[in-house]
Every structure is written in C-alpha cells, then in structure tokens.
Amino acid sequence: MPFVRYGVLSGTLHRHHRDRPDSQGRWFHVNLEVDAPAGRHHCAVDVDSHASAVGVRWKTFTLPAEALGPAAALAASPGYHELPRTPDSGALDYVRHPELADRSGILFTRRPPSWLQDLLELVDSRPWHAGSNVDAALALESILVPGQHVLVFGEPFDDDPDGDLGMHNVHQNQGDPAGSQWWVENGTWQDGATLTRRPDGAYDLFLNKFSSQSDRTDAAGHPVA
Template sequence: MPFEKYGVLSGTLHRHYRDQPDNQGRWFHVNVEVDAPGGRYHCAVDVDSHKSNVGVQWKTFTLNPTALGPVAVLAAGYHDLVSAPGSGALDYLRHPALVDRSGVLFQRRPPSWLQDLLDLFGARPWHAGSNVDAAAALEPMLVPGRRVLVFGEPFTDDPQGDLGMHNVHQNQGDPAGSQWWDENGVWQDGATLSRRPDGRYDVFLNKFSSQADHTDNAGHPVM
C-alpha cells in the first residue's frame, strides 16, 4: 500500500555528509541535516540504485517558488501532505513542474551544444552514473544556511528516536515481485530542494534504475 505518512520538511540546512562505504548496507546516501523548530532532522537521500551495478538516475534544475504551490510558503517544520494534486505533494510523472517535456531519456549527459538546445526547449533529461556522480550533482546545492525542502516519508521506527526523512526518491514504478511493490503510489515522491539567494529553488530528483517511467493510478508500472 502507499505510504501511511508522506510530507515535506522545511528548515535550514545545517550540513551534509556522505555514507562511508557499506555503512548503510548495499545502498549509499547523502545525509542532509536540517534544523527546524522540532530539532535537527536527519534526511537520507538515496544516491545508489536498487540495482547498484547500473546506478541511480537523477536530474537537477531550477524552479520558481510559484511552481511548488502551497509548500513554498510553509513555516519551518515537518508537514503532512495529502497524496493528491494541488496539496503540494510531488509526483515525478504527473506534476507539471517536474515532467520532462522533451520525452527524451539520456543515459549519459549529452554534449554541451545539445544540452543548451534541450534547456532552451525546457527539457529535463535523466542522467545516470555512479553514486559518486549522483552525490556530486546534489552537493553543490547543499549550502549551509539555505532554506531547504525535503520531501519523503518521516522516520517512524528509528531505533535512536531521531527525527528525519527517508524514501527521498521516486516512490512509484517499482516492478512486480520487488519488495517495494506494495509501497508504489502516486503523488508521494521524494525530492531535495534548496532555495537560492534569488528566491528560486534548485531541485534534485532521484530514482532507481529498476523503476518505470510510466505508471497507472496506483503507481504500478505500465508498458
């Protein structure tokens, strides 16, 4: 079933750090610490794939705050979001501000001249590579002191009782037979956003190589 709780954390970036090799089992994270009125939150952003020999996919771009709807003006702290359009929830495949309008999928970054053309026409292709490549794409936007928005699922069973967010990645399109099939759902995708000095937001979206680019109304893959 989809997540019981889904939402966004709004706060001030304290710092970030990478997992040490094998520290989190098979997968690798960039750990983002965010200060909010309730305390310091630990947010685990996945930058490795469920099929780690293939690698994670990601994209980065910049949005005006108006494209984010009501979440752009939320007070600092964690906020539950209804998994539906208009609530501020994110869906990589349905949210008009996130959908790649080019319909083009690149496995590697295109040549600079082609990237310039894609940017001109509003294309936002996915990139693929190692966890180091993905971390390097995310980290420039993680500037201490910036306001950040982290979308995902709040920790509910952390053994140390820490505040935090996980499932900060696409949360739909996992294939039948996978251990994540039951968690597929629409309008519950995770993401990491950082507000620039000009008021716009840098956006980092990330998904696993095993997840589909087209899903039904339950978030399950369709051909």
C-alpha cells in the same frame, strides 16, 4: 499500499555528509542535517547502492517559487508538514506534476521507442543523468549550502532505532516493478525530492530515482508499458 505517512520537512541546512562506503551492499546516501523547531533532523537521500546493479538516475534544475504551487508556501512555516497525496496539497509526483514530468510524457501516452527517447532527452533541458554514486552525490552536493533554507520531501522516520527525527525515501516512490519488495509501496503524489532556496527566491531541485523504476505509471503508481 502507498505510504501511511508522506510529507515535507521545511528547515535550515546545518551540514551534510556522505555514508562511509562498505562492502555490505547497503544503499548509499548523502545525509542532510536540517534544523527545524522540533530539533535537528536527519534526512537520508539515496544516491545509489555501493554493491548493487540497481543504479540511480537524477536530474537537477531550477524553478521559480510560484511553479511549485502550494509547496513553496511551506517555506514560511518551518517543521514537518503531513501532505495529502493529491495534486493541490503541495505533494510531488515526478510523472504528473506539470513542472516535474518528463516532457516526452506530455507528448506520448506510451513510452516512445528507445531511439526517440534518447533524442528527446538530448533536446530536453531537464534530462535524467546516470552514473556512479559519487556522480550523483556531487550533483546533489552542488545545491547544498549550510544556512540555506531546504524542503525535503519523503517519508518521516517513525521507527528509527536511534530515535532520530528526519526523512527517508527521499526519491521517486512509484514505478517499482512487480515482484520487487517495493511494489507494495508504489503510489502517486508521494515522491521524495530535495529543494534548496536560492537568494533570489527560486528553488534548485534534485530529483532521484532508481534505474529499475518506470517513468510511466497507472493510477495506483504501478508501472505501465
């Protein structure tokens, strides 16, 4: 089933740091510390696994505030905001949001052949990138400036053992394949992302997903061919 809770944290970036690499295969994160009225929030952004064949893909680009629709208005109200999983709530969906969706998805209702997909990504100004966890971390860190306003979309921590405020599942949350442990959490309009506001009011976006996740999904968020 989709997440019980989904929303966005609006606040000010205090600092960020990476997980310490280890040999246990844990998911590797860039950790954001975000100040909001309830306190300092810990936001864990997935940027690959230290010892897993399941890699991460990411993209960064800039959008004017108006292109984000209702989401941009939340910057004026710091704190955590619960979002209905609908197109007009401010929720994000990598597949369906007109400013986030791959352009090839607009042209094709089914995945194009691999050679054509590669060509489309070459001419697309917003291609997905693949690389190491360090590459992904560097891409995210390039848009992080302490004191900057940030919007972090994902699932709030409800059962953190340390009692932390914050967000996790800050990545695509649909398209996981049948048989995976995350299949049951697939859903539309519940994707995570990290947005930082520039001095001119525009937003830099960091979108991230796992290489095992499909970029074509049905109404339940499950992958389609």
